[in-house]
Amino acid sequence: MNSILKYLQLKLHVLLFVFLEILSIIIIVRNNVYQSSYYFNNTRQISAHLHELNSRIFDYFSLYKKNEDLVSENLSLRKHLKSNYVIESKTIFEINDTVYKQRYKYIPAQIITNSTNRNNNYITLNKGRASGIEPGLGVFCPEGVVGIVERVSENYSIVVSLLSTSKFKLVPKISELSYTKGSLEWNGKDPNYLDFKGINKYELIKEGHHIVTSPYTKIFPENIPIGVVSSLSKNDADPFYKIKVKSDVNFGEIQVVYVVFDLFKKEIEQLENEIIIKK
Amino acid sequence: MFLNIIKQIGIFIMIVIIQLFLLNNIVIGSRFAYLFQPQLIVMYLLFMPIGISQIKMTISAFIAGIMFDLFFNSWGIHAFVATFIGFTRYYVTAGIENTISARDEDRQVWTSKKSQSWKWTYFLSFIFIYHFLFIMIETLGRNFFTAVLPSVLISSLSVFVIILILENLLFRPSKN
Numbered sequence: 544m545n546s547i548l549k550y551l552q553l554k555l556h557v558l559l560f561v562f563l564e565i566l567s568i569i570i571i572v573r574n575n576v577y578q579s580s581y582y583f584n585n586t587r588q589i590s591a592h593l594h595e596l597n598s599r600i601f602d603y604f605s606l607y608k609k610n611e612d613l614v615s616e617n618l619s620l621r622k623h624l625k626s627n628y629v630i631e632s633k634t635i636f637e638i639n640d641t642v643y644k645q646r647y648k649y650i651p652a653q654i655i656t657n658s659t660n661r662n663n664n665y666i667t668l669n670k671g672r673a674s675g676i677e678p679g680l681g682v683f684c685p686e687g688v689v690g691i692v693e694r695v696s697e698n699y700s701i702v703v704s705l706l707s708t709s710k711f712k713l714v715p716k717i718s719e720l721s722y723t724k725g726s727l728e729w730n731g732k733d734p735n736y737l738d739f740k741g742i743n744k745y746e747l748i749k750e751g752h753h754i755v756t757s758p759y760t761k762i763f764p765e766n767i768p769i770g771v772v773s774s775l776s777k778n779d780a781d782p783f784y785k786i787k788v789k790s791d792v793n794f795g796e797i798q799v800v801y802v803v804f805d806l807f808k809k810e811i812e813q814l815e816n817e818i819i820i821k822k
Numbered sequence: 823m824f825l826n827i828i829k830q831i832g833i834f835i836m837i838v839i840i841q842l843f844l845l846n847n848i849v850i851g852s853r854f855a856y857l858f859q860p861q862l863i864v865m866y867l868l869f870m871p872i873g874i875s876q877i878k879m880t881i882s883a884f885i886a887g888i889m890f891d892l893f894f895n896s897w898g899i900h901a902f903v904a905t906f907i908g909f910t911r912y913y914v915t916a917g918i919e920n921t922i923s924a925r926d927e928d929r930q931v932w933t934s935k936k937s938q939s940w941k942w943t944y945f946l947s948f949i950f951i952y953h954f955l956f957i958m959i960e961t962l963g964r965n966f967f968t969a970v971l972p973s974v975l976i977s978s979l980s981v982f983v984i985i986l987i988l989e990n991l992l993f994r995p996s997k998n
Contacts, residue, residue, distance in 0.1 A: 556909070556912075560880050560905065560909040563905045567899075569898070570901060575899075578962065
């Protein structure tokens with residue numbers, strides 16, 4: 544300690560010199576605009592460089608933690624993927640609106656068995672009476688019309704597919720001409736094509752016209768797609784077109800369907816029955 | 823000792839007056855005004871007595887520089903350069919004290935004791951260093967070859983001439 548003090552005493556003039564120089568530098572920087580701006584610009588540049596270097600070095604040390612964070616984030620995102628979810632068996636979604644009164648409610652269901660190779664094809668759904676399904680309800684999938692519910696058990700129901708030669712006939716609407724006419728049948732051969740019968744030769748139907756459900760059925764909502772007119776042919780002896788409709792639904796591939804429940808069906812039927820009774 | 827301090831203060835006041843009323847009023851045209859920036863404070867630093875210690879010399883140089891800053895609004899620059907000159911001058915003049923007479927009155931005119939060439943190099947080098955540092959800090963090296971260096975040279979030369987004149991006026995040559 545003593546020797547340090549002695550040494551400092553020996554070098555006192557140097558210390559004093561350095562102290563006075565630093566003092567005058569401080570005075571310069573604090574009082575002169577040009578010098579201070581020069582000083583601050585340069586020191587900031589240097590400090591910015593140092594900070595950059597620092598962060599570049601220490602980024603490497605945190606790579607492991609960053610990786611872990613990314614993995615956990617990936618995991619949590621993956622949990623939200625749509626493929627992780629199946630439709631819950633007893634949910635019904637409804638639309639509540641004050642201006643529009645809801646007419647249809649939809650019951651989502653999954654297909655258990657399906658066939659396309661028979662004359663009358665049936666589809667089995669994983670929902671039944673417990674979910675509110677009744678015989679006679681329409682069934683469709685996002686691509687288009689699938690069929691009509693025929694039999695219902697407690698937890699399952701059987702749907703008559705559109706691909707049925709004798710049990711299913713539908714009166715559709717031609718979307719482009721917007722009128723309802725004819726009847727749609729399946730001839731039992733190709734599951735991709737339906738026969739559209741009862742259209743007169745003077746109608747303006749053309750190839751490419753879309754066939755959708757009509758507003759007059761109590762089974763389906765309006766404008767659910769059925770198919771596209773793929774070929775037209777005339778026969779002199781027959782007053783009607785011979786029309787082939789390409790089905791929008793690939794019946795071999797449907798997985799999820801919606802069962803349509805018409806909330807006004809009973810009311811309408813009651814009114815109709817009253818008229819019949821009066822007659 | 824006390825008389826010495828009074829003398830030094832008197833020299834300093836004279837230098838400030840000359841700088842303030844004479845040198846700062848000389849303008850060589852507005853275009854080349856930057857060339858002529860003599861700082862006469864160097865004279866005070868160079869004529870400081872040689873007998874005093876380095877610490878005293880550094881402190882008095884710093885105070886003189888601060889005073890000059892106060893007068894000429896160059897906050898801290900004169901102080902910085904003057905401290906530097908006061909500190910380094912000791913190493914040049916330290917030998918003189920031992921060789922040249924220890925009599926008090928001789929110390930006032932110690933520059934004339936030395937040979938003419940030593941005196942000139944002593945004056946010129948420190949004047950040049952002072953002006954170089956002063957103008958460099960003031961401009962921070964902007965336009966070094968076109969503005970800084972010419973003005974350093976011209977100011978140093980003019981101060982050298984002024985110092986030679988004033989030295990002959992202030993200090994009578996010794997008679998031995």
